[in-house]
Amino acid sequence: MLRRNRRLRTNESIRSLVRETTISPNDFLVPLFIVEGKQVKEEIASMPGYYRYSLDLLKNEVKELWNMGLKSVLLFVKVPDNLKDNAGTEALNPEGLMQRAIKTVKDVAPEMLIMTDVALDPYSSFGHDGVVANGKILNDDTTAILAEMALSHARAGADFVAPSDMMDGRIFEIRTLLEDEGFHNTGIMSYSAKYASAFYGPFRDALDSAPGFGDKKTYQMDPSNREEAIKETLMDIEEGADIVMVKPGLCYLDIVRDIKNAVNVPVAVYQVSGEYAMIKAAAEKGWLDHDAVVLEQITAIKRAGASMIASYFAKETVKIIS
Ligand SMILES: NCc1[nH]cc(CCC(=O)O)c1CC(=O)O
Numbered sequence: 012m013l014r015r016n017r018r019l020r021t022n023e024s025i026r027s028l029v030r031e032t033t034i035s036p037n038d039f040l041v042p043l044f045i046v047e048g049k050q051v052k053e054e055i056a057s058m059p060g061y062y063r064y065s066l067d068l069l070k071n072e073v074k075e076l077w078n079m080g081l082k083s084v085l086l087f088v089k090v091p092d093n094l095k096d097n098a099g100t101e102a103l104n105p106e107g108l109m110q111r112a113i114k115t116v117k118d119v120a121p122e123m124l125i126m127t128d129v130a131l132d133p134y135s136s137f138g139h140d141g142v143v144a145n146g147k148i149l150n151d152d153t154t155a156i157l158a159e160m161a162l163s164h165a166r167a168g169a170d171f172v173a174p175s176d177m178m179d180g181r182i183f184e185i186r187t188l189l190e191d192e193g194f195h196n197t198g199i200m201s202y203s204a205k206y207a208s209a210f211y212g213p214f215r216d217a218l219d220s221a222p223g224f225g226d227k228k229t230y231q232m233d234p235s236n237r238e239e240a241i242k243e244t245l246m247d248i249e250e251g252a253d254i255v256m257v258k259p260g261l262c263y264l265d266i267v268r269d270i271k272n273a274v275n276v277p278v279a280v281y282q283v284s285g286e287y288a289m290i291k292a293a294a295e296k297g298w299l300d301h302d303a304v305v306l307e308q309i310t311a312i313k314r315a316g317a318s319m320i321a322s323y324f325a326k327e328t329v330k331i332i333s
């Protein structure tokens with residue numbers, strides 16, 4: 012034998028020398044769930060170890076993230092039921108929870124990169140990502156609102172807006188309005204290939220945003236489709252997306268690699284709530300080694316082509332690797 016592959020696996024020193032994929036705090040976007048109130052830190056039932064924070068306690072959490080080297084957050088708000096309506100009117104309130112959250116984060120960590128969720132579902136009385144009429148989700152009425160919502164976040168200080176809705180043409184509408192209003196440096200991270208996945212369940216618990224009727228299959232992608240992800244992504248880049256995204260993670264790593272090979276903008280991957288819940292549940296039962304599985308999945312996502320990963324495991328991963 013002239014070639015023995017095991018030579019490069021002899022011990023950790025040589026393995027670390029030839030390792031192709033490494034994980035650092037720079038790889039993460041940290042999703043944060045925010046609620047009204049004071050001194051609120053409530054655990055999400057289907058996401059053990061993950062919490063919703065009121066603005067006062069959000070401050071400590073953000074400081075902790077910053078001190079761990081986690082420098083980007085992705086904000087989501089849980090909107091009180093009495094503020095929900097079909098058009099998501101509350102989303103445009105300059106004093107709304109999201110707008111105040113942006114300012115709160117900037118106050119405690121001015122350099123923290125703030126990305127904001129732009130979508131109607133947490134604000135919608137129907138729990139859908141668009142305006143509803145006769146049981147249908149209207150596209151163009153929705154994109155007009157999403158553009159206003161993005162502008163409102165930009166005005167409050169968001170660095171990036173992250174539309175997670177999958178309406179057609181919303182990146183163009185958002186980019187155009189931001190440009191018109193002088194927000195040339197506010198970026199757009201588009202959830203460009205977002206699948207109609209059953210792995211979003213725990214997130215919908217977190218925000219109380221489950222669709223009140225039907226499902227999201229008329230706007231989110233069919234998990235059976237691969238070519239379509241490239242079409243969606245290339246269109247969002249043409250419309251002005253700075254960063255594109257594939258969501259969920261683990262079941263869609265073929266898509267991540269296809270897109271990584273097809274585009275020249277950074278590709279984000281969202282390891283979603285259901286992926287988090289599965290690992291937590293199996294680990295709780297003692298069926299899987301939690302830390303090892305977390306690191307393996309994060310590594311696999313990055314190896315597939317992710318430039319950054321939105322993950323509920325961000326903090327834990329940083330602890331695991333340090
Ligand atoms: N705009 C909705 C939105 N934004 C992020 C997630 C899911 C994230 C997760 O599961 O972690 C969802 C759920 C959905 O589409 O119903």
Ligand SMILES: [Mg+2]
Nearest residue numbers: 177178179243
């Ligand atoms: Mg699209």
